[in-house]
Amino acid sequence: MKDHYDVVVVGAGPAGMAAATVVAEHGANVLLLDEQSTAGGQIYRAVSRQVLNDENILGRDYYQGRTLVSALQASGAEHVSGATVWQLSPEHEIGVSRDGVARLLSADQVILATGAQERPFPVPGWTLAGVMTAGGAQVLLKSAALAAPDAVFAGTGPLLYLVAHQYRKAGIGIRAILDTTPRANRLRALPHLPAALMNMGALLKGRRWLAELRAAGIPFIRHVEDLKLLGTDALSAVEYRHRDRWQRFDTSRVFLHQGIVPNVNLAMAAGCAHRWSDAQLCWHAVTDAWGETDVPGIAIAGDGVAIHGARAAECLGRIAAYGALHRCARLTARDRDRLAAPQRRTLVQERRSRPFLDAMFRPSRQFRLPDDDATIVCRCEEVPAARVVEAVALGCVGPNQLKAFSRCGMGPCQGRLCGLTISEMIARQRGVPVAEVGALRLRPPVKPLMLAELAALATAPESIPGRD
Amino acid sequence: MAGGTHTADVIVIGGGLHGCATALHLARAGLAAVVVEKDRIGRHASSANAGGVRRLGRALPEIPLAVAALAAWHRIRELVDDDCGFVSSCQVKVAETASELRALRQRRDTVLNLGFKHEEIIDQAQLRELVPAIAPHCVGGMVVHGDGHADPFLTVQAFKRRALALGVCILEDAPVEALRRLGGTWRVQSARGVLEAPILVNCAGAWGGHIAALLGEHAPVEAKALMLMITARVKAFVKPVVGAQGRMLSFKQFDNGTVLIGGGHQGRAEPESNRTHLNFDGLAANAASAAALFPALRGVQVVRCWAGIEGEMPDGIPVIGASAAKGAYHAFGFSGHGFALGPIVGRIVADLVVKGDTDLPIGAFHINRFSRPSVGGTV
Amino acid sequence: MRRLPRDDGPQVRVEFEGQPLLAYAGDTVAAALLAGNHWNFRTTPVSGASRGPFCMMGVCFDCLVEIDGVANRQACMIEVRDGMRVKRQLGASDIGIGADLFADGEQETPS
Numbered sequence: 013m014k015d016h017y018d019v020v021v022v023g024a025g026p027a028g029m030a031a032a033t034v035v036a037e038h039g040a041n042v043l044l045l046d047e048q049s050t051a052g053g054q055i056y057r058a059v060s061r062q063v064l065n066d067e068n069i070l071g072r073d074y075y076q077g078r079t080l081v082s083a084l085q086a087s088g089a090e091h092v093s094g095a096t097v098w099q100l101s102p103e104h105e106i107g108v109s110r111d112g113v114a115r116l117l118s119a120d121q122v123i124l125a126t127g128a129q130e131r132p133f134p135v136p137g138w139t140l141a142g143v144m145t146a147g148g149a150q151v152l153l154k155s156a157a158l159a160a161p162d163a164v165f166a167g168t169g170p171l172l173y174l175v176a177h178q179y180r181k182a183g184i185g186i187r188a189i190l191d192t193t194p195r196a197n198r199l200r201a202l203p204h205l206p207a208a209l210m211n212m213g214a215l216l217k218g219r220r221w222l223a224e225l226r227a228a229g230i231p232f233i234r235h236v237e238d239l240k241l242l243g244t245d246a247l248s249a250v251e252y253r254h255r256d257r258w259q260r261f262d263t264s265r266v267f268l269h270q271g272i273v274p275n276v277n278l279a280m281a282a283g284c285a286h287r288w289s290d291a292q293l294c295w296h297a298v299t300d301a302w303g304e305t306d307v308p309g310i311a312i313a314g315d316g317v318a319i320h321g322a323r324a325a326e327c328l329g330r331i332a333a334y335g336a337l338h339r340c341a342r343l344t345a346r347d348r349d350r351l352a353a354p355q356r357r358t359l360v361q362e363r364r365s366r367p368f369l370d371a372m373f374r375p376s377r378q379f380r381l382p383d384d385d386a387t388i389v390c391r392c393e394e395v396p397a398a399r400v401v402e403a404v405a406l407g408c409v410g411p412n413q414l415k416a417f418s419r420c421g422m423g424p425c426q427g428r429l430c431g432l433t434i435s436e437m438i439a440r441q442r443g444v445p446v447a448e449v450g451a452l453r454l455r456p457p458v459k460p461l462m463l464a465e466l467a468a469l470a471t472a473p474e475s476i477p478g479r480d
Numbered sequence: 481m482a483g484g485t486h487t488a489d490v491i492v493i494g495g496g497l498h499g500c501a502t503a504l505h506l507a508r509a510g511l512a513a514v515v516v517e518k519d520r521i522g523r524h525a526s527s528a529n530a531g532g533v534r535r536l537g538r539a540l541p542e543i544p545l546a547v548a549a550l551a552a553w554h555r556i557r558e559l560v561d562d563d564c565g566f567v568s569s570c571q572v573k574v575a576e577t578a579s580e581l582r583a584l585r586q587r588r589d590t591v592l593n594l595g596f597k598h599e600e601i602i603d604q605a606q607l608r609e610l611v612p613a614i615a616p617h618c619v620g621g622m623v624v625h626g627d628g629h630a631d632p633f634l635t636v637q638a639f640k641r642r643a644l645a646l647g648v649c650i651l652e653d654a655p656v657e658a659l660r661r662l663g664g665t666w667r668v669q670s671a672r673g674v675l676e677a678p679i680l681v682n683c684a685g686a687w688g689g690h691i692a693a694l695l696g697e698h699a700p701v702e703a704k705a706l707m708l709m710i711t712a713r714v715k716a717f718v719k720p721v722v723g724a725q726g727r728m729l730s731f732k733q734f735d736n737g738t739v740l741i742g743g744g745h746q747g748r749a750e751p752e753s754n755r756t757h758l759n760f761d762g763l764a765a766n767a768a769s770a771a772a773l774f775p776a777l778r779g780v781q782v783v784r785c786w787a788g789i790e791g792e793m794p795d796g797i798p799v800i801g802a803s804a805a806k807g808a809y810h811a812f813g814f815s816g817h818g819f820a821l822g823p824i825v826g827r828i829v830a831d832l833v834v835k836g837d838t839d840l841p842i843g844a845f846h847i848n849r850f851s852r853p854s855v856g857g858t859v
Numbered sequence: 860m861r862r863l864p865r866d867d868g869p870q871v872r873v874e875f876e877g878q879p880l881l882a883y884a885g886d887t888v889a890a891a892l893l894a895g896n897h898w899n900f901r902t903t904p905v906s907g908a909s910r911g912p913f914c915m916m917g918v919c920f921d922c923l924v925e926i927d928g929v930a931n932r933q934a935c936m937i938e939v940r941d942g943m944r945v946k947r948q949l950g951a952s953d954i955g956i957g958a959d960l961f962a963d964g965e966q967e968t969p970s
Contacts, residue, residue: 047917047936049885063865064865065866066863069863105760107760116760129914129916129918130914139908139910140909141909141910142898144911144915145914145915147915148912148914151916152860152890152893155887156885156887156891156894157863157864157865158860158862159860160861160893184861184863245899245909246898246899264898275918283755391913391919391921394908416527422710422783422784423783424920424923424931425918426783426784429919455758455786456758456785457783457784457785460931461782462780462781462782463711463770463771463777463778463781463782466709466760466767466782467764467767467778469760469761469764469767470764470765470768712951712952713904713951713952714952714953715954737904776954777954779929779930779954780952781931
């Protein structure tokens with residue numbers, strides 16, 4: 013790794029791969045940093061490793077990722093894997109760790125493509141061993157050809173049904189699917205259906221998965237009203253309420269999922285402004301038409317801005333790359349606009365079904381804001397909902413005061429699994445909009461750093477690059 | 481309160497620990513106090529500091545105040561009905577070389593000559609007994625038994641709660657926009673209305689210079705961002721708060737197992753926007769110091785870094801005392817070590833307001849030391 | 860856990876809690892442990908509750924284990940290497956200086 017690049021891209025999912033490829037193809041100096049050992053992000057995780065023999069299990073969409081990986085490799089972009097970015101300053105100083113060694117470098121332009129993570133799903137017992145996310149189950153399938161038979165899938169959203177569908181294709185038995193999609197969402201989503209029908213393919217695919225799952229005789233319970241995960245040392249059962257009756261499945265594996273949300277930690281720590289999206293119930297980065305944030309030279313592309321899916325992420329990655337190339341004086345404004353135009357057209361198409369999906373699979377309030385006082389809100393520090401409620405009653409007005417009062421957000425995950433929950437809980441209790449409550453004030457390191465690694469930086473000469 | 485005028489006996493500008501402590505002591509003396517705070521109570525230095533409560537290593541003029549403060553900390557529950565997380569874990573300043581140990585001895589002698597016995601010198605064996613995890617190359621140090629640390633956030637909240645319970649009025653999100661003296665009354669225009677009182681106290685921390693200027697006085701306080709870092713939880717391995725003679729380091733482990741590392745490395749403060757920027761060069765040097773003194777800690781994870789906005793005076797000691805402007809007083813600019821003095825400074829300012837005098841020697845802290853044409857020593 | 864038919868890559872021998880575990884090159888430590896039906900990776904420092912992997916993508920920090928003597932390693936982010944010694948992380952990590960050195964003392968008053 014050099015000390016300075018024209019463009020540094022963080023994250024090798026579709027947006028990052030597409031961005032780095034474009035930058036390299038235009039002859040600029042680009043570095044693509046990614047935590048995983050191979051490119052692909054989460055959606056195309058391990059796609060170039062070709063782990064599973066049967067490609068029908070994961071489906072054609074997944075293997076499309078290969079095209080992006082090949083293009084990246086052909087472009088000559090420098091791709092460093094196993095690299096964790098723990099700092100991005102507004103002056104573009106980037107702190108990165110690899111193999112236990114930390115270093116600082118800089119770039120004229122930065123494109124963050126850190127993608128998405130799963131929305132927290134705070135139900136009683138969600139911290140028990142044996143409880144995983146549907147995304148986690150899919151990672152095991154993709155990267156290690158592993159599957160857990162007889163699991164209960166619980167939640168809502170396309171990814172839940174996709175993984176169940178993939179399990180079925182793999183011949184792995186599913187105990188049950190507990191669908192928490194609220195009945196009322198149908199009506200809510202209806203106005204968005206016409207637009208979504210213009211992107212028919214995606215919708216039909218989803219419907220087919222659901223039909224096949226039901227036809228396969230897997231218990232598929234819709235409009236589940238409440239959920240409890242039970243066990244002492246590990247998960248042993250799941251209870252759910254359906255049509256006002258509580259029922260139970262004995263199981264030691266549950267896969268939870270209720271949508272994905274942008275991974276905002278690095279962007280927020282860099283000082284990029286975010287706004288609350290009620291449509292997606294999460295923070296969206298404020299960006300211009302080129303993905304640039306209010307911090308000059310830092311752009312965000314892909315699901316890291318707002319959730320629009322993998323194909324849209326590619327387009328946003330390329331658009332951000334053209335913007336960055338122009339700001340580096342490697343592209344005229346005219347060429348930039350010309351090159352971006354087809355990407356923008358595809359983007360429009362790819363985004364058509366989003367409002368429908370957002371409305372249809374909007375997680376209900378009770379699965380976002382725990383009613384049960386004992387439900388753990390902050391997994392790292394084991395802070396129950398009751399403590400959050402108590403702190404707000406005592407005058408905590410926002411997540412930062414709450415953090416100091418209750419330790420919520422002080423653990424190693426740095427609010428990734430509790431941030432949204434606490435912002436929404438505080439807003440509801442205070443009777444104010446979430447935008448007014450705000451988010452946790454995040455600082456680097458956005459991933460924990462070993463003391464020795466940090467200490468070693470002190471001996472590195474010229475480690476603080478100038479920006480002029 | 482919007483639109484109306486709030487009248488009180490004392491207006492305290494600044495709702496950090498010192499503002500709340502001052503208001504609390506004034507209320508105890510029977511005065512009606514209102515605290516006007518531009519953000520939220522304790523938003524800045526008060527909740528972002530390292531929580532050290534010490535007499536060890538104090539600037540000489542501060543020693544009598546620190547001694548009185550420590551006595552107050554040991555009875556903090558009586559004052560604010562909360563233990564504030566105070567732990568009398570003792571403070572140790574480590575010497576890594578013979579010459580550092582000599583310097584510590586000289587310091588101890590100086591302090592002894594002033595009549596204070598709290599600073600003691602310890603040899604290598606005694607150091608190892610107090611701090612078993614200390615690096616083997618350390619040759620000894622200075623210890624103050626009875627010193628310790630407390631929880632900054634809990635402390636300022638406790639002072640706030642107690643002040644409210646005693647009838648103090650607190651206005652938050654209320655930056656001061658203007659102030660003037662009309663007859664015998666101070667009239668303060670804040671973002672949330674007008675306040676009037678015969679007495680005004682400037683506890684505005686890093687912004688204390690702005691308020692002093694409004695009073696027609698010069699106080700070159702600079703906004704500094706002192707950086708801190710905290711680790712993941714580790715099983716208990718160190719009790720005392722540890723510093724080092726030859727390094728900028730302050731090191732302590734809390735009951736929950738996390739380790740707080742600070743010492744004064746600076747980031748960059750933007751007081752106008754409440755932002756601070758971390759400087760990883762400084763953090764790295766800080767980490768290197770911690771790792772050098774506690775080699776077993778090298779594999780521990782640093783989970784978070786931050787920096788609060790502190791007010792620093794050029795001579796490193798605060799501004800405390802009466803203003804040249806009638807009916808006004810100052811208590812700000814604690815230069816990165818004001819936390820421990822919170823309980824006592826509040827009492828001192830209340831003394832000045834109520835009695836016109838205080839029993840503790842505060843001459844060295846007078847604001848007029850900055851208006852003299854030639855700046856002399858402060859001891 | 861069931862292993863689906865996959866690439867015949869090189870196998871890697873690691874140890875979990877002193878017991879041998881066979882994994883594939885490219886597997887994460889988390890995957891290797893799960894494949895061996897170990898779902899309980901650690902106990903929390905706060906309450907001693909058992910935890911296992913949750914997100915498998917480095918976000919939740921619940922899959923923390925001790926690898927080759929170093930604590931707080933995210934099992935889902937680290938690939939297996941031949942000879943790796945993995946242990947469950949029990950409570951807060953231990954830096955090696957005995958806690959027995961800290962008998963509770965009296966609160967000291969200033970001299």
